[in-house]
Amino acid sequence: MTKLEPKQSLSAQLVAELREQIANGTFAPGDKLPSENELIKRYQVSRTVVREAISGLRADGILVTRQGVGAFVTNQTAKRLEPFDPGDLQGVLHMLEFRRVIETETAGLAAERRTQEDLIELKSRFDELAAHALDAKGFVLPDYHFHLTIARAAQNPFFVQIEEHIGAQIIPHSKLHVIAPDIPEDLSFLRMVHAEHESIYKAIVAGDGGAARNAMRAHLDRSLKRYSSVLDTLGTST
Amino acid sequence: MTKLEPKQSLSAQLVAELREQIANGTFAPGDKLPSENELIKRYQVSRTVVREAISGLRADGILVTRQGVGAFVTNQTAKRLEPFDPGDLQGVLHMLEFRRVIETETAGLAAERRTQEDLIELKSRFDELAAHALDAKGFVLPDYHFHLTIARAAQNPFFVQIEEHIGAQIIPHSKLHVIAPDIPEDLSFLRMVHAEHESIYKAIVAGDGGAARNAMRAHLDRSLKRYSSVLDTLGTST
DNA sequence: TCATCCAACTTGTATGACAACATAATATGT
DNA sequence: ACATATTATGTTGTCATACAAGTTGGATGA
Numbered sequence: 001m002t003k004l005e006p007k008q009s010l011s012a013q014l015v016a017e018l019r020e021q022i023a024n025g026t027f028a029p030g031d032k033l034p035s036e037n038e039l040i041k042r043y044q045v046s047r048t049v050v051r052e053a054i055s056g057l058r059a060d061g062i063l064v065t066r067q068g069v070g071a072f073v074t075n076q077t078a079k080r081l082e083p084f085d086p087g088d089l090q091g092v093l094h095m096l097e098f099r100r101v102i103e104t105e106t107a108g109l110a111a112e113r114r115t116q117e118d119l120i121e122l123k124s125r126f127d128e129l130a131a132h133a134l135d136a137k138g139f140v141l142p143d144y145h146f147h148l149t150i151a152r153a154a155q156n157p158f159f160v161q162i163e164e165h166i167g168a169q170i171i172p173h174s175k176l177h178v179i180a181p182d183i184p185e186d187l188s189f190l191r192m193v194h195a196e197h198e199s200i201y202k203a204i205v206a207g208d209g210g211a212a213r214n215a216m217r218a219h220l221d222r223s224l225k226r227y228s229s230v231l232d233t234l235g236t237s238t
Numbered sequence: 239m240t241k242l243e244p245k246q247s248l249s250a251q252l253v254a255e256l257r258e259q260i261a262n263g264t265f266a267p268g269d270k271l272p273s274e275n276e277l278i279k280r281y282q283v284s285r286t287v288v289r290e291a292i293s294g295l296r297a298d299g300i301l302v303t304r305q306g307v308g309a310f311v312t313n314q315t316a317k318r319l320e321p322f323d324p325g326d327l328q329g330v331l332h333m334l335e336f337r338r339v340i341e342t343e344t345a346g347l348a349a350e351r352r353t354q355e356d357l358i359e360l361k362s363r364f365d366e367l368a369a370h371a372l373d374a375k376g377f378v379l380p381d382y383h384f385h386l387t388i389a390r391a392a393q394n395p396f397f398v399q400i401e402e403h404i405g406a407q408i409i410p411h412s413k414l415h416v417i418a419p420d421i422p423e424d425l426s427f428l429r430m431v432h433a434e435h436e437s438i439y440k441a442i443v444a445g446d447g448g449a450a451r452n453a454m455r456a457h458l459d460r461s462l463k464r465y466s467s468v469l470d471t472l473g474t475s476t
Numbered sequence: 477t478c479a480t481c482c483a484a485c486t487t488g489t490a491t492g493a494c495a496a497c498a499t500a501a502t503a504t505g506t
Numbered sequence: 507a508c509a510t511a512t513t514a515t516g517t518t519g520t521c522a523t524a525c526a527a528g529t530t531g532g533a534t535g536a
Contacts, residue, residue, distance in 0.1 A: 009305075009519065015297060035486060046521045048289075051487090055290040056297030059253060067247075067487045068528030080318035081403045084396060091395075098396040105339040157329075158322060158336040162400070165319045247488065273517060284490040289518090305518045306497035 010045055014053035017043075022062060022073055029075035033063065083168055093227055095166075100220035102162060103147060107200055107216035108209040110153035118153035119205060125149045126201045133194035134187060146197065150204065196222065248283050252291035255281070260300060260311055267313035271301065321406055331465055333404075338458035340400060341385060345438055345454035346447040348391035356391035357443060363387045364439045371432035372425060384435065388442065434460065 008016075021027055034042065039050045054071055057063040065071045086092045114122070125146045132139040144167045151163040196219040203211035246254075259265050272280065277288045292309055295301040303309045324330045352360070363384045370377040382405045389401040434457040441449035 011293060011519085012296075037486085048286075048520060048522090051286075052290060052293040052519095054487095055249060055293045059294030059297050065487065066529085068485080068530080070486065070529095080320055081399060082318055084399070094394045094396055097394055098400075101340065101343040156332045156335055158332055161319060161322070162336075249488085275517085286489055286491090290488095292518095303518065304498085306499080306516080308517065 010049045011052040011056070014039075014043060014045065014049055015056045018053060018057060019062065022057075027073050029073050031073050032069075033071040033073065035070060081165065084166060089227065093224065096220060096224045096227060099166060100217060100224065102159065103150070103220060104213050104217040106151050106154045106159045106163070107204065108213035109156065109159070110150045111204040111207055111212035112209040113155045114153040114204060114207070115155075118149070122146075122149050122153065122201065122204065126197070129197060130194065133197075134190050139190070139193075143197075150200075153204065192222070193219075248287045249290040249294070252277075252281060252283065252287055253294045256291060256295060257300065260295075265311050267311050269311050270307075271309040271311065273308060319403065322404060327465065331462065334458060334462045334465060337404060338455060338462065340397065341388070341458060342451050342455040344389050344392045344397045344401070345442065346451040347394065347397070348388045349442040349445055349450035350447040351393045352391040352442060352445070353393075356387070360384075360387050360391060360439065360442065364435070367435060368432065371435075372428050377428070377431075381435075388438075391442065430460075431457075 018027075018033075027033060033039075033054070036047055036050050036054075039045075040047055043050075054063060054065065058065060058071075062074060063071045064074055084095060086095045110118070125142065129139065129142040129146050132142050148160070148163050148167060151159045154160075196215065199215040200212060200219060203215050256265075256271075265271060271277075271292070274285055274288050274292075277283075278285055281288075292301060292303065296303055296309075300312060301309045302312055322333060324333045348356070363380065367377065367380040367384050370380050386398070386401050386405060389397045392398075434453065437453040438450060438457060441453050
């Protein structure tokens with residue numbers, strides 16, 4: 001019988017308690033958790049509370065349960081990375097700088113390693129991107145898919161994972177509104193962006209890693225400078 | 239009344255179902271979920287199942303519940319990135335390639351942007367690293383802290399986040415064993431690694447971004463080639 | 477020795493009851 | 507008529523009991 005910290009629902013307290021015990025090694029990966037009845041006796045709560053707590057940890061991937069056997073701790077002890085949150089405009093700049101680093105090299109590796117299957121999918125993505133090239137709001141998602149396909153062509157799963165993680169932030173925003181406000185969406189700009197995409201695409205098709213790196217870096221450099229000028233404008237106006 | 243996909247526990251099915259409906263926008267962030275009684279009627283399951291499902295989504299941060307009011311969808315729709323799992327030796331190579339891309343630029347930015355506070359902490363980290371330089375097992379954690387401090391000095395939070403994410407995989411392994419087996423841990427190698435660390439450190443102190451990039455790239459290049467040769471050896475021996 | 481069966485234990489699901497809390501409708505007093 | 511209690515209703519939180527379904531290990535018997 002152990003006491004729990006108050007101020008929350010009992011199940012939430014028990015979740016925190018068990019999570020703590022797993023983190024500090026009381027229950028190591030692979031270990032079997034005490035049975036529900038034992039947890040009931042130990043913490044003096046109902047089975048409902050115990051089961052909801054276990055249910056929560058199971059949803060987190062920290063536990064797996066087997067009917068008739070018990071609940072076991074996985075080796076998923078490491079915390080998962082929270083979604084990238086650009087936050088303010090400064091954060092958008094940081095994000096673009098980060099993407100420039102990642103995706104420049106991704107494009108280069110993609111050009112050097114892409115398979116025939118990659119080229120087929122990349123063409124499909126590029127065509128869709130071209131179809132929405134002049135649609136300021138509609139080109140965001142195809143744009144993301146284009147970049148994601150490039151990451152896949154780089155033949156390194158970590159570039160794909162990080163690209164998906166970046167995109168997880170982009171997709172919901174694309175459904176609602178643009179992050180930065182008051183950016184003129186003139187056609188000349190959209191045409192320029194598409195020209196940049198085209199040069200990236202051609203370099204990858206040609207298998208020219210250096211050209212792909214330069215094209216991608218230039219592409220994200222322009223975005224960075226564009227947002228940066230907006231930040232300066234806001235800075236001088238206030 | 240809606241049917242659920244079988245082949246799992248009912249609560250797990252309902253978790254998947256609700257997660258899907260939240261993902262595809264049926265329940266948008268801020269919306270109130272149907273009450274437990276309504277979910278019971280709709281999916282023809284007991285309240286136990288409904289509550290465990292909601293409990294799981296709540297642990298994931300997708301829902302928040304308020305007693306007497308209801309369950310509400312948060313804007314935490316984007317899923318968190320799973321820990322980087324190198325898996326086999328091939329994965330270790332992918333990880334090192336990924337790190338080379340990230341950390342080369344991180345070191346360069348750190349050299350160009352580091353504050354006085356950064357330099358003070360970096361010196362502390364480097365001294366500790368020097369103290370463990372010839373300890374094959376004990377230098378892993380100070381090594382990680384050294385790299386993490388460099389990421390902080392780059393003044394871009396995303397580089398810090400990704401570095402922490404990489405480290406979340408390194409730390410548990412450092413407590414147990416080295417990932418790759420049978421690597422000779424001779425002193426000459428450890429001395430070389432430390433010399434590389436020193437050149438990175440000096441370049442950042444000097445504020446020379448180019449030198450810092452070169453030093454970091456060389457550092458990770460060596461690791462990459464070293465592991466790569468191991469992979470070749472294993473490949474030819476089998 | 478070996479196979480079979482069974483008893484005990486574990487998790488999964490269902491149901492009923494009540495407590496705690498929030499909100500809106502209703503009643504009440506002025 | 508208005509402001510203030512009061513009540514009714516609906517919601518989530520917790521407890522208890524019962525049974526189903528799955529697993530394990532030992533007892534039993536040939």
